[in-house]
Amino acid sequence: MAHDPGADFLVLVGGVVVENDGNALACVFGGGLPLTGSDGIFLGAIGVSGGAVSQDMEVALAAVSGLGW
Structure with a gap:
């Protein structure tokens, strides 16, 4: 192998x-999240890298929340 x-x-x-x-x-x-509209249509994504996976996810979730998603 x-x-x-x-x-x-x-x-x-x-x-x-x-x-x-x-x-x-x-x-x-972990570290990325899709962004979709209220109709479920994919609009884009946010990606975070540089820390541990749990840290990257925490920052990505905070960013999405800050955008009002």
């Missing part, structure tokens, strides 16, 4: 790798 240099990082942050036929497309972990 080949060593995946990102595997240790993913274990630390609790990330999930989205793959297509074994090719990593994205690494998903």
Whole structure:
């Protein structure tokens, strides 16, 4: 089995790798939130990085709350 240099990082942050036929497309972990309108239409997103996942989520939630979402 080949060593995946990102595997240790993913274990630390609790990330999930989205793959297509074994090719990593994205690494998903806490720190981002989608922004949707009252009709459920996707408008955009907010993403925060730099702290622990729990800290990033706390800041993202505060930002979304500050926007009135």
